[in-house]
Amino acid sequence: xxxxxxxxxxxxGLSVPVGLYLLLVVVKFLRxxxxxxxxxxxxxxxxxxxxxxxxxxxxxxxxxxYLSITRDVVEKHPRGHAFWMPGFFPLINLTHPVPxxxxxxxxxxxxxxxxxxxxxxxxxxxxxSEGAVWKMHRRLLTPAFHFDILKQYVxxxxxxxxxxxxxxxxxxxxxxxxxVFQHASLCTVEVILQCAFSGEGMTxxxxxxxxxxxxxxxxxxxxANLNSLYTMFPSIYxxxxxxxxxxxxxxxxxxxxxxxxxxRRGELESNPEILAEKKRLDFIDILLTAQDEDGRxxxxxxxxxxxxxxxxxxxxxxxxxxxxxxxxLAQHPQYQEKVQQEVEELLSGxxxxxxxxxxxxxLTFLTMCVKEAMRLHVVVPLISRTTTEDTVIxxxxxxxxxxLAIHLYGLxxxxxxxxxxxxxxxxxRFQPDRIKAMDSHAFIPFSAGPRNCIGQAFALNEEKVLxxxxxxxxxxxxxxxxxxxxxxxxxLKAKDGMWMKVKSxxxxx
Numbered sequence: 001x002x003x004x005x006x007x008x009x010x011x012x013g014l015s016v017p018v019g020l021y022l023l024l025v026v027v028k029f030l031r032x033x034x035x036x037x038x039x040x041x042x043x044x045x046x047x048x049x050x051x052x053x054x055x056x057x058x059x060x061x062x063x064x065x066y067l068s069i070t071r072d073v074v075e076k077h078p079r080g081h082a083f084w085m086p087g088f089f090p091l092i093n094l095t096h097p098v099p100x101x102x103x104x105x106x107x108x109x110x111x112x113x114x115x116x117x118x119x120x121x122x123x124x125x126x127x128x129s130e131g132a133v134w135k136m137h138r139r140l141l142t143p144a145f146h147f148d149i150l151k152q153y154v155x156x157x158x159x160x161x162x163x164x165x166x167x168x169x170x171x172x173x174x175x176x177x178x179x180v181f182q183h184a185s186l187c188t189v190e191v192i193l194q195c196a197f198s199g200e201g202m203t204x205x206x207x208x209x210x211x212x213x214x215x216x217x218x219x220x221x222x223x224a225n226l227n228s229l230y231t232m233f234p235s236i237y238x239x240x241x242x243x244x245x246x247x248x249x250x251x252x253x254x255x256x257x258x259x260x261x262x263x264r265r266g267e268l269e270s271n272p273e274i275l276a277e278k279k280r281l282d283f284i285d286i287l288l289t290a291q292d293e294d295g296r297x298x299x300x301x302x303x304x305x306x307x308x309x310x311x312x313x314x315x316x317x318x319x320x321x322x323x324x325x326x327x328x329l330a331q332h333p334q335y336q337e338k339v340q341q342e343v344e345e346l347l348s349g350x351x352x353x354x355x356x357x358x359x360x361x362x363l364t365f366l367t368m369c370v371k372e373a374m375r376l377h378v379v380v381p382l383i384s385r386t387t388t389e390d391t392v393i394x395x396x397x398x399x400x401x402x403x404l405a406i407h408l409y410g411l412x413x414x415x416x417x418x419x420x421x422x423x424x425x426x427x428x429r430f431q432p433d434r435i436k437a438m439d440s441h442a443f444i445p446f447s448a449g450p451r452n453c454i455g456q457a458f459a460l461n462e463e464k465v466l467x468x469x470x471x472x473x474x475x476x477x478x479x480x481x482x483x484x485x486x487x488x489x490x491x492l493k494a495k496d497g498m499w500m501k502v503k504s505x506x507x508x509x
Contacts, residue, residue: 039402044073044082046069053089055086055226062225063495066488079095079098080094081410086227090403091113093382095410096417101440101441102393103393107387107388108385108404110128112386114225117221121250122309122312123304123305125306126309137302140290143286144283145457154357157191157461158355160190160466161187161355164183164184168470172503179498180323180326180498181320184320186207188316189207197283198267210311222488222490224242261304268289284307313453313455317491321463322463327484328372328373331478335369338365340475343363343366360461360464360465366464366468370463371427372426372427372429377492378409378413378445378492379445382405384404406447411442418442475505479499484498
């Protein structure tokens, strides 16, 4: 916006009428608008309507039909394509490792189109911050995910798994089905509270209210994202009924984070020696005590933004991955049984079914199943960037300030990368020898480069412990009365929930 600012300065300095200034802003907008159209027209795209773009093809929602159309266009145009929003606004999607690597090496920043609507919620947390702020916060927070720290979290994963097993046993005993996402989310929220926030727990009711708030925020953001007017002018959305409800839910989620901060700060103030007595500093401890080179600590707002970010990112993607892995294993009993055999052999001769740190690398087939579930179901389907300099992607000149997305769903379902059977759940894709032959950017569920997910090792370890414990205890089956329909919210969920039944393995069969 440097040009707009200079125009404003000129307008003020020369007493230029506001109307003329607004005209100059409109001219600038239209120049970029038509430039973006010219750039996007160099990419293939699904058939589009002059007014609705491509949204009329997907029934105005990001669900199964959108995913199907994405697969079709990637099969025909595997390198990348344009998706047109109403008003003829283009979104350029890259779906092949080669142009994706080119984008990740190019000078870019987070795209305002996708990430700006998250600002009222996550602020300048690690997901959304840029430049010097991101570098400082990333450096300060990295010790919370050190190898030695991750070891100590395994006991927390096991405790959470035991509590989840106890809840699901009640359904198994009655032969009743249950909604998996709700139980998985309650479990992973408790894990992140215990691991990252010094055990600053919530009551069961508070956790449910928090999860409800996060889901509502995601629903409202998706609704706004389908409206080009709201995408272009977020201030208009915030005046709408949906926008006002969004801000109400954001305030509630902020209050939840602030209550965690207040409690922990109070503990540290009343007992300053508590940190010296601890073997490790939790994420919340680091936030409250971190200082830069000048001795400046993080402000209350900065701390809250990081807490909001890690509360959300630390549970939602993990619970979704857990659910979609169980879903695929329930669909493929032969693979579920193979995982169960692997866990049985690992635990053979032990007094209990606790998974230890040294066990994690031995769960090779389970790890393959988790990765294949992340590839097939793609919990975070898309991440986006805006170029900060002119660049070239796949031989096409891309001007500065152009929107480009790494379409992870398109990448992970690209027949040129994964073959014609990319819709099949096949854990053998991730056998060690096949991984060595794979392009480094063919499978990037946690993104890649310096902005990759800081908590990916934490998440994978948690997944393996929870799944190993659950599958050692139960056999999972889908409830045919509740078919699963995919829904793209902030992460991939099931539109009407994911319903399953469990059988204790002592009585199964």
